[in-house]
Amino acid sequence: MIVRSALTLLLACSASSFTIAAIGGVFDDPENLTHLPESISPGQLRAVMKSFSKATGLRCSGCHVGEEGQSLTEYDFPSDENRYKRITREMMEMVTAVNDDHLSSLKGNKRINCMTCHRGIAEPHTTVQVLNKILNKKGIEAMITRHAELREQYYGTHSYDFSEAMLVTLAERQTERQPDHAIRILTLNLQHYPDSFQSHFMLGSLYQQQGQTDLARQSLLRADAIQPHPQVKQALKALESE
Ligand code: HEC
Numbered sequence: 001m002i003v004r005s006a007l008t009l010l011l012a013c014s015a016s017s018f019t020i021a022a023i024g025g026v027f028d029d030p031e032n033l034t035h036l037p038e039s040i041s042p043g044q045l046r047a048v049m050k051s052f053s054k055a056t057g058l059r060c061s062g063c064h065v066g067e068e069g070q071s072l073t074e075y076d077f078p079s080d081e082n083r084y085k086r087i088t089r090e091m092m093e094m095v096t097a098v099n100d101d102h103l104s105s106l107k108g109n110k111r112i113n114c115m116t117c118h119r120g121i122a123e124p125h126t127t128v129q130v131l132n133k134i135l136n137k138k139g140i141e142a143m144i145t146r147h148a149e150l151r152e153q154y155y156g157t158h159s160y161d162f163s164e165a166m167l168v169t170l171a172e173r174q175t176e177r178q179p180d181h182a183i184r185i186l187t188l189n190l191q192h193y194p195d196s197f198q199s200h201f202m203l204g205s206l207y208q209q210q211g212q213t214d215l216a217r218q219s220l221l222r223a224d225a226i227q228p229h230p231q232v233k234q235a236l237k238a239l240e241s242e
């Protein structure tokens, strides 16, 4: 029963690929299905595997024993040696449990699938979490480089968040502990969003704390020009009276 509902749910998002015939016969006689039903057709198995790939951004070799460039017929698909294949079974159980035990009582057939969390990448964390981790482990330069790389590769997809608010949130986490980092992050944000009110305002406050009055004034005036705000005016006033 659990198995059957898993299949229905997993296939729900890839219904369009059902009709495409399996290529090369790799899907014809599965020997080691512990979670998908044995009765699954080759076309359905192919559709499930395609949907796993799409959701996680992993190719067949990501979860199976086989090398890129090798013909699929040389892969050992029944093998459970690849850790990601085993993790995926765990994930299938989780998705089924969430849908059956936690969402089924909601109106309107609410369901999650792999894509709900993964959005095309293997490690589905928020962009703030990803960058924050690099910042803490490898430092600000590594974080800025990674941001540029991710932007290059993923801008315009739903895998990562490159909105104005994302770097502001990241900077907010640094204002207390590492104001220098916060300044770098906000400056980076202004390269992409020159009219970011939040970035100019926060920069103004940070420069002020550091005693860099000219820079503080510049930033606050810029914020004020973008969006008049009582707090900015107050900060400017405080600056003049220093
Ligand atoms: C995110 C991980 C993941 C990706 C990516 C993935 N698979 Fe799988 N695959 C699995 C899991 C897990 C199973 C076993 C399902 C079960 O136990 O019911 C499986 C089973 C199979 C089987 C059945 C093997 C057998 O004999 O039991 C075939 C064939 C297969 N996959 C082919 C592919 C192909 C081809 C691709 C690339 C298009 C692919 N898979 C991509 C996780 C993945």
Ligand code: HEC
Pocket (backbone or CB within 6 Å): 052, 055, 056, 084, 085, 087, 088, 091, 092, 095, 112, 113, 114, 115, 116, 117, 118, 122, 123, 124
């Ligand atoms: C509720 C959110 C959620 C759903 C739904 C979900 N996953 Fe995951 N998955 C995660 C998280 C979180 C991790 C851990 C990532 C990490 O390693 O930091 C993960 C890890 C994985 C990994 C290992 C990747 C790695 O680098 O550690 C694979 C493979 C994977 N999931 C496949 C799937 C597949 C296939 C599905 C659908 C059957 C699925 N997941 C559904 C949240 C989810």
